[in-house]
Amino acid sequence: MVTRKIEGKEYMIPTHIAIIMDGNGRWAKAKNKPRTYGHSQGSQILEKVCEEADDLGVKYITVYAFSTENWGRPKDEVDALMKLLRKFLKDSIKKAKKNSMRVRIIGSRNNLDADILESIIKLENETAHLTGLTLQIALNYGSRNELVRAMKSMMIDIKDEKLTLEQIDEANFEKYLDTQGIPEPDLLIRTSGEHRLSNFLLWQLAYTEFYFTEKYWPDFDKDELIKAIKYFNQRERRFGGV
Ligand code: FPP
Numbered sequence: 315m316v317t318r319k320i321e322g323k324e325y326m327i328p329t330h331i332a333i334i335m336d337g338n339g340r341w342a343k344a345k346n347k348p349r350t351y352g353h354s355q356g357s358q359i360l361e362k363v364c365e366e367a368d369d370l371g372v373k374y375i376t377v378y379a380f381s382t383e384n385w386g387r388p389k390d391e392v393d394a395l396m397k398l399l400r401k402f403l404k405d406s407i408k409k410a411k412k413n414s415m416r417v418r419i420i421g422s423r424n425n426l427d428a429d430i431l432e433s434i435i436k437l438e439n440e441t442a443h444l445t446g447l448t449l450q451i452a453l454n455y456g457s458r459n460e461l462v463r464a465m466k467s468m469m470i471d472i473k474d475e476k477l478t479l480e481q482i483d484e485a486n487f488e489k490y491l492d493t494q495g496i497p498e499p500d501l502l503i504r505t506s507g508e509h510r511l512s513n514f515l516l517w518q519l520a521y522t523e524f525y526f527t528e529k530y531w532p533d534f535d536k537d538e539l540i541k542a543i544k545y546f547n548q549r550e551r552r553f554g555g556v
Contacts, residue, residue, distance in 0.1 A: 315500070316371040320540060325547050328500035330374035331367060332522065334514055335360065337506025337530030344530075350394035355532040357398050361409070366536045368413065368447040370543070374496060375449050378514050382422065382456035396430065399453065403433040407440055414446035420492035421455030422463065450496065457516035464490035493518055501546045505531045523549045 315326050335356055342352030360377060367375055380395055387395075410417050419434045426434075434453075467490050471477040477486070488494060499515065499522045507528045511519065525542040527534075 318371050320370075320543070325543055327371040327543060328546055329372070330376070330497050330499045330501075331372055331542075332376045332378075332499035332502045332515055332519065333363075334378045334502070334504040334508075334512065335531040335534075336504055336508055338532060340506060341530035341532045349391055350398075352530075352532055353395055353398055357402055359532055359534055363534060363539060364415065364447060364449055365413065366539055368415070370539070373447060374499075375447065376420070376452060376493070376496075376499060376515065377450070378452045378455065378512070380421075380453050380455070381513060382454060382459050383513065385425070396427070400430060400433065402451075403430065403437050407437055410437070410441045410444060410449075414444045416441045416444040416446070416448045418448065418450045418496075419453050420450055420460070421453045422459055424454070426454055448496065450493065452514065455492075456513045457511075458513060460492050461517060463492075488517075491517060498522065501525060501542060503527070503542050505529050505534055521551065521553050523551065 315329050317324050318327050319325075338352030338356040339349040340352075341355070342349050345351075364375055379399065384395070385392060406415075406417055409415070417437050419438065423431060423434075464487065468477060468482065468487070472479065493515070498518045498520070502515075502519055502522050502524045504510075504524070504526050507526065509524075509526055523546050525545050527538055527542070529538055
């Protein structure tokens with residue numbers, strides 16, 4: 315973990331920050347705008363936060379963009395979110411290269427339209443070698459779904475005799491997760507006053523510190539990011555020890 319001076323004081327910077335970007339709909343409603351306006355603003359804020367976090371020395375950001383449960387929202391909202399994601403995936407190639415950012419998409423690849431899948435593969439391939447911030451976007455993601463998919467892949471490897479029952483341990487299991495090879499988040503941020511995990515990274519958040527803010531995601535800014543980092547520095551992480 316790197317340290318950085320903020321306002322004259324040295325702080326540890328979380329290597330990996332996970333974010334539940336909540337409150338887009340309420341933010342838009344408070345402004346008498348459609349919910350989709352909130353999502354659109356939210357996606358712009360994400361870009362800014364990535365740049366600011368990168369400047370501070372954060373190495374990984376994982377955001378919850380679309381959950382397996384979000385398909386149950388009204389069709390026009392799902393369509394608007396998919397349109398935003400399409401644009402984000404396309405625009406990200408250029409921006410990622412400019413900022414040396416690697417982008418990975420986690421979640422199920424089922425139910426996604428063919429063009430979205432294509433954009434995902436292109437974006438991942440073209441940014442795989444970049445060594446700056448890694449942005450993981452959870453898209454069509456649910457943690458229970460991820461765990462079940464991991465278990466199925468493991469069973470297939472056992473059937474194919476690539477893995478034995480004795481070899482299954484926590485380190486080996488981790489290799490079957492979508493987040494394989496990425497260190498666990500040090501800090502989780504959830505905006506908009508909700509205190510739930512909502513099926514996000516259940517395995518990976520086992521020892522993560524949680525920071526909750528009342529702010530809606532489109533109002534999240536550098537000040538709030540620094541507040542979260544200061545909060546993280548007040549915590550004493552014991553990982554189950556004393
Ligand atoms: C939660 O707000 C937010 C989402 C379900 C989607 C998050 C998506 C974005 C920030 C934009 C798209 C992302 C990318 C990567 C392009 P909510 O709709 O649940 O808000 P509410 O709780 O106020 O209704």
